[in-house]
Amino acid sequence: MEISWLLLPLLYIMAALALILKIIPKQNPNRKLPPGPKPWPLIGNFNLIGSIPHQSLHFLSQKYGEIMLLKFGKFPVVVASSPEIAKQFLMIHDTVFASRPALAAGNYFSYNYSDMSFAPYGPYWRQTRKIFLPKVFNARKLESFEPVRVEEMRNFLSHLRSLSGKRVVLRDHLMRFTLSSINRILDELIGMFDEWFFLTGVFNIGDWIPWLNFLDLQGYAKKMKDLRKKLDRFLNFVIDDHLDRRKEEKGLNSKDVVDKLLRLAEDHNLEVKLTRDCVKALVQNLLLGGIDTSSTTVEWSIHEILRHPWVLQKAKEELDRVIGRSRWVEENDFSQLPYIDAIIMESMRLHPLATFLAPHYSMEDCKVAGYDISKGTMVLINTWSIGRDPTSWDKPEQFLPERFMGKEIDMLGSNFALLPFGSGRRRCPGYNLGLKVVRTTLANLLHGFELQLVDGMKAEDICIEEEYGLTTHPKEPLEIILEPTLYPIFIELCMF
Ligand code: HEM
Numbered sequence: 001m002e003i004s005w006l007l008l009p010l011l012y013i014m015a016a017l018a019l020i021l022k023i024i025p026k027q028n029p030n031r032k033l034p035p036g037p038k039p040w041p042l043i044g045n046f047n048l049i050g051s052i053p054h055q056s057l058h059f060l061s062q063k064y065g066e067i068m069l070l071k072f073g074k075f076p077v078v079v080a081s082s083p084e085i086a087k088q089f090l091m092i093h094d095t096v097f098a099s100r101p102a103l104a105a106g107n108y109f110s111y112n113y114s115d116m117s118f119a120p121y122g123p124y125w126r127q128t129r130k131i132f133l134p135k136v137f138n139a140r141k142l143e144s145f146e147p148v149r150v151e152e153m154r155n156f157l158s159h160l161r162s163l164s165g166k167r168v169v170l171r172d173h174l175m176r177f178t179l180s181s182i183n184r185i186l187d188e189l190i191g192m193f194d195e196w197f198f199l200t201g202v203f204n205i206g207d208w209i210p211w212l213n214f215l216d217l218q219g220y221a222k223k224m225k226d227l228r229k230k231l232d233r234f235l236n237f238v239i240d241d242h243l244d245r246r247k248e249e250k251g252l253n254s255k256d257v258v259d260k261l262l263r264l265a266e267d268h269n270l271e272v273k274l275t276r277d278c279v280k281a282l283v284q285n286l287l288l289g290g291i292d293t294s295s296t297t298v299e300w301s302i303h304e305i306l307r308h309p310w311v312l313q314k315a316k317e318e319l320d321r322v323i324g325r326s327r328w329v330e331e332n333d334f335s336q337l338p339y340i341d342a343i344i345m346e347s348m349r350l351h352p353l354a355t356f357l358a359p360h361y362s363m364e365d366c367k368v369a370g371y372d373i374s375k376g377t378m379v380l381i382n383t384w385s386i387g388r389d390p391t392s393w394d395k396p397e398q399f400l401p402e403r404f405m406g407k408e409i410d411m412l413g414s415n416f417a418l419l420p421f422g423s424g425r426r427r428c429p430g431y432n433l434g435l436k437v438v439r440t441t442l443a444n445l446l447h448g449f450e451l452q453l454v455d456g457m458k459a460e461d462i463c464i465e466e467e468y469g470l471t472t473h474p475k476e477p478l479e480i481i482l483e484p485t486l487y488p489i490f491i492e493l494c495m496f
Contacts, residue, residue: 031372034078036060036069042209044071049203052468054355054384057081061385067369073208076377078368081385083392083416086423088368089360089379090416094424099361101378103207105200108224109231115281116429117289117358124272128282129429131264136257136286137429142436146331149436152177157328157444161484167454170302171477174295177441199224201470235280258283289430292471293353294437297420300351301343301442303474304399306451307462311401315339319447325487329443331436340443342401344435345411348387348420350399351464355384355472357422383419384472392417450483 037060039045048070050056057079061068066082080086089097099121100106106118116132119125134141156177160168204220206213216222242258261282265274274282305312318339323329334341360379365372373379388396394403409415412431413423421428428434445451453459465475 032370034067034069034371034373035064037064039071042073044073044075044208046072046203046205046208052466053203054382054468054472055466057380057382058385058388061382067371069371072203072378073205073210075208076374077380078373078377079380079382081382082389083386085369086381086383086386086419087416089381090413090419090422090424093366093368096364096366097360097362097379098425099363100426101359101361103359104204104221105202105224108221108228109200110284111277111281114275114278115285117285120361121363121425124278127270127272128285131261131282132285132429137432139432142433149331149440153328153440153444156441157448160445160449160482164482164484167479167481169477169479171295171299171473174298174441175291177295195223195227198469199227201468201472231284232280235283238283239276239279257286289428289434293430294434294441296353296471296473297344297348297434297438298441298445299474299478301347301438302445302451303462303464303478304347304350305343305446306453306478306480307459307464308399309459311343311399312446312451315343315446319443323447325485328486329440329447331440333443334439337439337443338405339401340439340446342404344438344442345404345409345418346399346401348411349393349418350387351466351472352383352387352420353471354420354422355382355466355468357381357383357419358426358470360426381419381422386417386419389417445482448484448486450485452481452483454479454481 037045037048040047048056048060058081060070061079061081066080067085068079068081070077070079080089100113100118102113102120103118106113109115110118113119114124116125116128119128156173160173199220202218202220205217206215206221213221238258239262242256242262246259246262258279261274261279264270265276265279267274305315318337319329322336323333329337357380360381362373362375362377362379364375367373387393390396409418411418411420413419413421413427416423421431421434453462462478463474463476467473467475
């Protein structure tokens with residue numbers, strides 16, 4: 001009797017261990033996992049991720065290879081750091097990896113994963129793409145909105161001309177412009193969107209170690225909740241405003257995307273019903289997709305151009321030769337401006353906006369490059385690393401737009417060494433609009449202004465350190481002085 005009482009705790013411990021062993025998935029000894037650093041209990045490999053995660057993972061990949069397995073908490077994360085491995089995930093096994101992981105940012109910011117970018121693969125996501133691709137992003141639709149973009153560009157350039165001789169922080173003006181050229185809305189949104197892009201990209205410990213979630217150690221969950229409230233107030237305002245106008249103007253056709261989405265929300269034949277929250281999430285997609293993306297791409301290009309004065313010189317020569325001093329650059333000039341395009345591609349290679357593509361997620365077990373990847377693995381495609389792949393790029397660390405001259409190098413998803421817009425099913429649906437805005441903005445800044453550095457700053461002093469987020473920005477926004485260069489008489493009479 002005495003002995004059995006003493007044995008009781010031991011039996012409990014043995015039972016608990018048996019339970020744990022049952023819960024922990026058994027490793028099949030025949031499975032071949034990608035190489036990677038040994039994870040710590042509870043935190044996994046979080047200790048190896050610094051404040052610029054794509055760089056931390058780039059350096060790790062030099063030790064472990066082009067495909068590596070890490071653990072965030074107890075969850076598996078696979079990192080692809082070469083074009084060949086990116087192709088495996090985005091093309092060869094695209095159907096398996098086309099989903100997204102359910103991270104906190106998606107829950108807080110996308111009405112429970114109802115926008116296109118956070119939605120898991122399935123009928124709802126397919127429906128959002130079916131709505132957006134023909135109704136918003138097709139070539140004819142984009143063309144029909146060209147007058148709006150031209151008008152906004154005209155306002156932007158004449159505003160910059162009015163600031164001639166003054167110091168300006170280019171980033172602030174670029175953000176305002178890309179916002180207005182895609183959606184004419186309020187100034188105060190810019191701050192909110194900055195925060196959104198930061199919070200959406202963070203590695204939130206609560207996502208990966210769920211039992212620590214309630215502590216919100218980094219304070220991100222609180223920030224996400226606060227921002228969600230502000231964004232929701234704004235999106236409600238937009239929807240109500242459109243509903244009111246529709247009531248007043250009974251019988252009129254839909255005017256913009258919000259009207260179109262609201263009409264679709266009344267359609268009972270849709271495969272998946274669009275609720276008011278879905279409409280808000282999709283409107284937010286359009287707003288956010290179109291702002292930070294284009295302006296940050298232009299900002300990186302200007303940083304690199306000013307660091308390399310001979311590139312500026314060649315760009316100006318091309319613009320003078322093709323456009324001349326009496327007009328601005330227009331969207332249809334681009335077939336004749338290969339050097340400007342080469343600058344944009346080179347900037348996107350070295351400074352991809354999404355240093356990791358938005359995370360992909362496996363929907364079933366799959367063998368990739370000879371390794372076993374389990375269902376439920378998050379996949380990070382490190383485009384920052386891929387853009388520096390020495391087997392694809394000669395002198396990868398140098399900014400050399402010339403490498404693109406006279407060559408047909410695709411940047412829309414068929415060349416896996418250059419993936420600024422991703423590839424496969426989840427490829428960016430807004431690439432066409434994004435490129436139009438980037439091209440005309442950059443070309444007109446270079447064509448219409450002398451860009452001067454301030455405070456005796458030299459080209460080599462320009463900082464190209466990064467600030468990480470869902471989109472990665474230059475850490476230090478550049479302050480410059482803009483001096484107009486085009487003939488004023490033509491410019492005042494005819495902006496375009
Ligand atoms: C220079 C401009 C732009 C760049 C560099 C860019 C880049 C990207 C990248 C890298 C992705 C992730 C692809 C993947 O997961 O494999 C993406 C997705 C997305 N982009 Fe863009 N983008 C740009 C402009 C735009 C614009 C103008 C819009 C809309 C107005 C937009 C809307 C979206 C949406 C909704 C997704 C999610 C697609 C999905 O998950 O199915 N983007 N973009």
